[in-house]
Amino acid sequence: MLKINREQLMKFQSLIALVLMVVAISMLSDRFLTADNGLNILRQISVNLCLSIGMTLIILTGGIDLSVGAILALSSAIAAGLLKNxxxxxxxxxxxxxTVFGSIVAGLLAGAACGLFNGLAITRFKLPPFVATLGMFSIARGLTMLWTGGFPVTxxxxxxxxxxxxxLFSIPVPVWITAALVGVxxxxxxxxxxGRYIYAVGGNERAARLTGLPVQRVKVAVYTLGGMLSAVAGLIVTARLDSAQPNAGLGYELDSIAAVVIGGTSLSGGRGSVIGTVLGCLIIGILNNGLFLLNVSPFWQQVVKGFVILAAVAIDRMNQQED
Incomplete structure (x- = not known):
């Protein structure tokens, strides 16, 4: 009975943390539980949620992607440059x-191509995901600077x-976009x-390969999807600012990984969900919003976020040891 209750608690730990956070912040600030602030939070997390959905797929297979922020910058710069010039x-x-549609398609293809490159580097050349995506991080940043000349496209x-x-219908378009992506x-x-292949590869890659699953194709596919979702995030950022910044997306990969881990996806792969990642993004978004409403220094916000990430990883490790 105790084990069942503990398993249920583990399953809903992100939701419980989210509810407790909402209750605590609403008691400390009367501006928190308002419709405008709720829509503001959803708009703010839309970019991170796009990135984090792709990161969820990648981490579920036992990988990692450190290049999502750089791919965001490159794909959005390409889309903006083609549209403008x-x-x-x-x-x-x-x-x-x-046209607008043509530039959006070009940006999405650029993001997918970067993700495909990551997937091929990992599967064909047997590079560790950390090394392969770190290399793409540098490549994409350099290509962004070359494409833009170091100047924003406005x-x-x-x-x-x-x-x-x-x-659209009183709800920001980025929220509609991310809601559709979550559903898909x-x-x-x-x-x-x-989807079953993704969990199988992350749960036990050797067993998945021995049973005949196309492990390499699954990995290439998830990295390609991750790159395309990074491009979607980049298009939203660029459209919001009416500007493609050469240094866009700096540090976004850390927020993305944090949201995935806080949402309950295991860094060792094979366990987690997109819904959990949505909760993780909401936790980070509400935490940032609440600390802002309470006039907490942005520097302390980074400190608090760091402790939240450490706590999430520590809980994940303890759960793995007890399984």
Whole structure:
């Protein structure tokens, strides 16, 4: 009976922590439980949630991706540059202009290509995920600087800006985008063969390979999806700011990993869920928002967030030891 109760507590620990946090902050600030503040929190976590969904898939397979912030910057810079300036082909003496839709597709393809590169480096060249994605981090940052010349790309227009600042049925468009992504990837991980493969590879890669599962293809696929979701996050950031910044996404990979771990996904792979990651993003978003409303210094906010991450990892390790 005690074991069952403990298992149930482990299953809902992120939700319990979220509820306790909401209750505590609402008692300390009368501005917290308002509709405007709720929408503000959802808008703020939308970018991290896009990144964290992809990071969840990757960590479920036992991997890690340190390049998501750099891929965000590169893909958004490519999309913004193509939309603003098009591309010239000197050998043919022609120039191509891009529509909003065309530039968005180009940005998504750029993100997917970076993720594909990560997946191939890990599966074909047997590089550790840490090393492969750290290399992509440097490559993507360098390519972003080369593409932009170190200057932001601005003046992208209201049509593109709708992705980041638009309102649809009284709810911000980024919230709609992330809600749709959550729905898609919850179904993908829970109801499809590919989702079962992801958990199998992360749970025991050797056993998955011996049973004939396409382990390498699964890994390549999750890194490619991770890169594409990083591009989605980059498009939202760029549309919100009406500017593609060369240094966009700095430190975003840490917030993404934190959200995944706080949401209950094991760093060793094979255990976790997209819904848990949503709760992890909400915990980080509400924590940041609550500390801001309470006029806590941003420096202390980083300290508190660090302790929360350490606590989440420590709980994960204790759970693994007792299983």
């Amino acid at each position: 098009g591309v010239a082909i000197p050998t043919l003496g022609v120039g191509l202009d891009f 003046g992208l227009g209201s049509s593109f800006g709708f992705l980041g600042t638009g309102i 990837f919850v179904v993908l991980t829970r109801k499809t063969r590919f």
